[in-house]
Amino acid sequence: MKVWSISRAVGLFTGDSRALLIIISGAMLLAGWVWLQENPQHNPLEPLDLNDPPGWATAGKLSDLSGNRALCRQVLTRSEVPFTALPGVGDGPCGLPDRTQINNPVIVPGNAIATCPINAGLALWINHGVQQAAEEHLDTKVTRILHLGTVNCRRVNSRQNAPWSEHATANAIDISGFVLENGEYVSVLQHWGEGKKGDFLEAVRDSACQSFRTVLSPEYNAQHADHFHLDQGTRWARVCR
Ligand SMILES: [Zn+2]
Numbered sequence: 001m002k003v004w005s006i007s008r009a010v011g012l013f014t015g016d017s018r019a020l021l022i023i024i025s026g027a028m029l030l031a032g033w034v035w036l037q038e039n040p041q042h043n044p045l046e047p048l049d050l051n052d053p054p055g056w057a058t059a060g061k062l063s064d065l066s067g068n069r070a071l072c073r074q075v076l077t078r079s080e081v082p083f084t085a086l087p088g089v090g091d092g093p094c095g096l097p098d099r100t101q102i103n104n105p106v107i108v109p110g111n112a113i114a115t116c117p118i119n120a121g122l123a124l125w126i127n128h129g130v131q132q133a134a135e136e137h138l139d140t141k142v143t144r145i146l147h148l149g150t151v152n153c154r155r156v157n158s159r160q161n162a163p164w165s166e167h168a169t170a171n172a173i174d175i176s177g178f179v180l181e182n183g184e185y186v187s188v189l190q191h192w193g194e195g196k197k198g199d200f201l202e203a204v205r206d207s208a209c210q211s212f213r214t215v216l217s218p219e220y221n222a223q224h225a226d227h228f229h230l231d232q233g234t235r236w237a238r239v240c241r
Contacts, residue, residue, distance in 0.1 A: 050079035050123040054210040058124075062211070065117045066234050069098050072116035076100075081123040086113065093164045094153035098171075106145050108179075114150040115171045117232035121211040122173070125230075129207025134180065137200040144179035148227055157223060163235070166214070172231035178204070189226035192218045204228075209240035216241065 040046035041055025048061040065072040076083050084101035091097075100116040106126055126145070134142045152167040166172035177187040178200075191197035205217045208230055216229040220241045 047078065048075045048120075050075065050081060050120060051127060053128045054124065058210065062117065062120065062124075062232075063213075063234065065120055066232055069100075069116055072098075072120060073100065076116065076119055076123070079120075079123060081119060083116075083119050084111075094168045096151070096170050098169075102150075106142070108144045108146055112147065112150045112173070113170055114173060115169065115232065118150065118171060118173055118230075121208075121230065121232055125208050125211040129211065130178070130204055133200050133203035133207060134178075137196050137203060138180060138186075140184075141181045142178045143181050145175060146177045146179070148174040148176050150174075166231035166233040171233055172214075172229060174227040174229055176227045187226075188218065188228060192225075206240075209238075214239045 036043040036046075039055060040049065041052040041058055044057040044060060046057075048058070048065075052058075065075060073083070073085055082103035082105075084103055086099035086101055088097040088099055089095070096113070098115040099113050100119050102112050102114055102119055102122065103110065104119075104122060104126070107122060126142075130142050130145065134140055150167065150173045151170045152165065154165050154168060156162040156165050175188070177185055177189075179185055186197045186200060188201060192201055201217075205215060205219075205228060208215045208228065212230040213233055214229070214231045214236070216224045216239065218225045220229075220239075
């Protein structure tokens, strides 16, 4: 009798704790789901919106855009990034199958031809890296980002037997400086490692690593003393330096 009542008590206890566990797990799952709805940048199932800050799922979603022009251009449209879709030209190592003209007014000279993933990376970087860094380190905004070019049919470092550069397919952009709202200029060549403008440049370089696969700055080598090289190439492991 005694044994029966103990086992019944244990049985009831087990039943209660199981129900409690189910309720707690359900509540946690619900809370997690609500949180993911509010933070789509962490949710791999939500489509990419370049107006959202970078999150856990952003790098994967950006990688998905490489080689998928239609998906990438959908993302630009959804994120209200201005661009012009142009037909591809040529083939081989310097063919340009993805010509997505950069119409973002902040990028100067305007109307440069690049791949769609470069357009996407720039939008994310400007929205969530460049402007924040300018406010934090220089108490102003960036009105212009100056670039040296995107397309260049050459091999890496122009060496004869090196692999083809991402510039050969317009999958890269070289950034040389930034014009601020107060008219001042921040130059990668002049201000890298120099005071507050240097702090701004370092923050901008670091944030670019959340928007681009490869980021090379003056810290990488002497060939990048006067610009940041940003590309979306998927052939190599990520580089951020
Ligand atoms: Zn470059």
